[in-house]
Amino acid sequence: MEEVRFKKLQELKEKGINPYPYRFEVTDFIGNIRKQYEEEPPENYIVRVTGVAKRVSRTDKGYMVRLADEKGIEILVFTNEEGLKPKEKYTFEGVLKRVEGKLSVVDAKLTQEEGEEISKIKEQFDYDPHNRPVSLAGRLVSMRTMGKAIFGHIQDLTGKIQIYLKKDIVGEEKLKFFNDYIDVGDIVGVRGKLFRTNTGELTVEVEDYELLAKSLHPLPEKWHGLKDIEVRYRQRYLDLIANPEARRIFMLRTKLISEMRKFFEMHGFIEVETPILQPIASGANARPFVTYHNFLETELYLRIAPELYLKRLIVGGFPRVYEIGKNFRNESVDRTHNPEFTMVEFYAAYWDYHDLIKFTEDMFVYLLEKTLGTLKVKYGEWELDFTPPFKKVRYFDLLKEKTGKDKDFFLHDFEGLKKLAKELEIPDVDRMTHAKLLDKVFERVAEEELIQPTFVLDFPKLLSPLAKTHREDPELVERFELIVARYEVANAYTELNDPFDQKERFLQQLKEKQMGDEEAMDMDEDFIRALEYGMPPTAGEGIGIDRLVMILANTDSIREVILFPQLKPEKKSS
RNA sequence: GAGCCGGUAGCUCAGUCGGUAGAGCAACGGCCUUUUAAGCCGUGGGUCGCGGGUUCGAGUCCCGCCCGGCUCACCA
Numbered sequence: 050m051e052e053v054r055f056k057k058l059q060e061l062k063e064k065g066i067n068p069y070p071y072r073f074e075v076t077d078f079i080g081n082i083r084k085q086y087e088e089e090p091p092e093n094y095i096v097r098v099t100g101v102a103k104r105v106s107r108t109d110k111g112y113m114v115r116l117a118d119e120k121g122i123e124i125l126v127f128t129n130e131e132g133l134k135p136k137e138k139y140t141f142e143g144v145l146k147r148v149e150g151k152l153s154v155v156d157a158k159l160t161q162e163e164g165e166e167i168s169k170i171k172e173q174f175d176y177d178p179h180n181r182p183v184s185l186a187g188r189l190v191s192m193r194t195m196g197k198a199i200f201g202h203i204q205d206l207t208g209k210i211q212i213y214l215k216k217d218i219v220g221e222e223k224l225k226f227f228n229d230y231i232d233v234g235d236i237v238g239v240r241g242k243l244f245r246t247n248t249g250e251l252t253v254e255v256e257d258y259e260l261l262a263k264s265l266h267p268l269p270e271k272w273h274g275l276k277d278i279e280v281r282y283r284q285r286y287l288d289l290i291a292n293p294e295a296r297r298i299f300m301l302r303t304k305l306i307s308e309m310r311k312f313f314e315m316h317g318f319i320e321v322e323t324p325i326l327q328p329i330a331s332g333a334n335a336r337p338f339v340t341y342h343n344f345l346e347t348e349l350y351l352r353i354a355p356e357l358y359l360k361r362l363i364v365g366g367f368p369r370v371y372e373i374g375k376n377f378r379n380e381s382v383d384r385t386h387n388p389e390f391t392m393v394e395f396y397a398a399y400w401d402y403h404d405l406i407k408f409t410e411d412m413f414v415y416l417l418e419k420t421l422g423t424l425k426v427k428y429g430e431w432e433l434d435f436t437p438p439f440k441k442v443r444y445f446d447l448l449k450e451k452t453g454k455d456k457d458f459f460l461h462d463f464e465g466l467k468k469l470a471k472e473l474e475i476p477d478v479d480r481m482t483h484a485k486l487l488d489k490v491f492e493r494v495a496e497e498e499l500i501q502p503t504f505v506l507d508f509p510k511l512l513s514p515l516a517k518t519h520r521e522d523p524e525l526v527e528r529f530e531l532i533v534a535r536y537e538v539a540n541a542y543t544e545l546n547d548p549f550d551q552k553e554r555f556l557q558q559l560k561e562k563q564m565g566d567e568e569a570m571d572m573d574e575d576f577i578r579a580l581e582y583g584m585p586p587t588a589g590e591g592i593g594i595d596r597l598v599m600i601l602a603n604t605d606s607i608r609e610v611i612l613f614p615q616l617k618p619e620k621k622s623s
Numbered sequence: 624g625a626g627c628c629g630g631u632a633g634c635u636c637a638g639u640c641g642g643u644a645g646a647g648c649a650a651c652g653g654c655c656u657u658u659u660a661a662g663c664c665g666u667g668g669g670u671c672g673c674g675g676g677u678u679c680g681a682g683u684c685c686c687g688c689c690c691g692g693c694u695c696a697c698c699a
Contacts, residue, residue: 053650104660193662196655196656198656200659201658201659202659211659213656232650244657248658267649268634270634270635271648272648273647277635381624386699538699567697607699617689
């Protein structure tokens, strides 16, 4: 198949036609053009339509019916009704919605009552484009040749639009060229006028077109798309071409990050960049990647967190900073972990963690309204409600509620805690430090049930070497985690700015490391020195972007929200 | 790292008890000037993930390996 296309490519070159030309004047993105002539139906707009079923197709869940009225105007109906037959007349009641740009009736049910004409409904939301001239470009994703005319769809990131070439307008030669040399998958540019076909679809009547790039490989199948998960990740470009859901998720991700930047800017934060190559990997509990700089003759680590650098900037007098960027952790890869992942970390001088709670709620409300337009998010079986104030619960209150044991037990009865952990069937209990064990027990008994957005407040000090001691309890720190759908989405605290206390905490971490905790933090002497110059009272927070996108996109795999997730290299079979 | 599941045409998938490797879409040739999962007639297309073994005979059974998915263990 590739050979046929390669032959076409050769022939084009022989004809003196460049199959890879330099530019094409585009008047707009396809989606923008469609938006101008297509109105979005209101939420939950119920319609009743009557028409003849022209085709009944099975989909993943139910059936898709192409329904036409007497004038031939068509609408798509998605239904679970069984036994529908083509050429029969039906009336459906359902919700009017655009599916991939086309007006459709979803969740439709058969009804005996009188239905409206399809054309009446479509007129309200699909406008006449009045032969407006356009120049559009995109990938040809389908083609239907009809002798002296050709239909097809071209697609860009923003949408699809039908193109129509007929002999009378485009000319015999150009029509033949399209038939002979243009394939599904090629990038083409078209110039022509917008009109609606007999069935009501917005279409470019092509006056002239250009091949903009030849595609040598066939595209994935148009109906089932690309399902092979491995190919979807390894060749993400194919996934993006073939699967609208993939495009939707990454558009959502882009939108979220862009709105996040706006929100920070609105609140006086400036965006900064701190080193990814760091001589000391500290600021989080994780194993780093190690690399080597030839000229400096030194080992460097890919950062596991930007925290200690961002706080140096607070010392330097930047009162509100944020950084959106990658962190790298050399741990295993699974459904919720990629070796490189995106976090936003932000720090505000003169705030404490109470300010951050409010700020976080405000930010989530803002982001949700800008991206999904709702505070109630469907995630798997659950409906997550982000209406503030979010639930708040103190760390040890939650533990006490679940286990009946109090803070004293967890912090001072190491042997008792071990026994409890064993009862909870936590593995490798005997090899864990006190801090690690406490963390595990909390995860096992408490996080399981934290589905709705919940702030867990006031963590034990031994789990938080960079957080400031709680003003009311020396065994706690002023820290919270925001947990949503069992994921730790945000982690924040009033920052420790006492250099002596900070040094003690690092020393404690070194002890933990010696006791076998590979992820304990390293001492950063210069960071201590920075604190000695004086860091104002400060609050800081990190939000995991990937996990947040997972929740908004309603997916349970981090690989669905990272464009190019890490996979093992493909082995060449040579 | 352990357990379970998967890998068959470009894509989506069938493949019975071990007995000639299949369908739809895509491709190729023909017909067709408002089609839309277009339609109609015809044609070609396979390292059955890789390597070994058992067998007269392996996509199918056995062993090893590669890649992916899920679950578990660790980081978020």
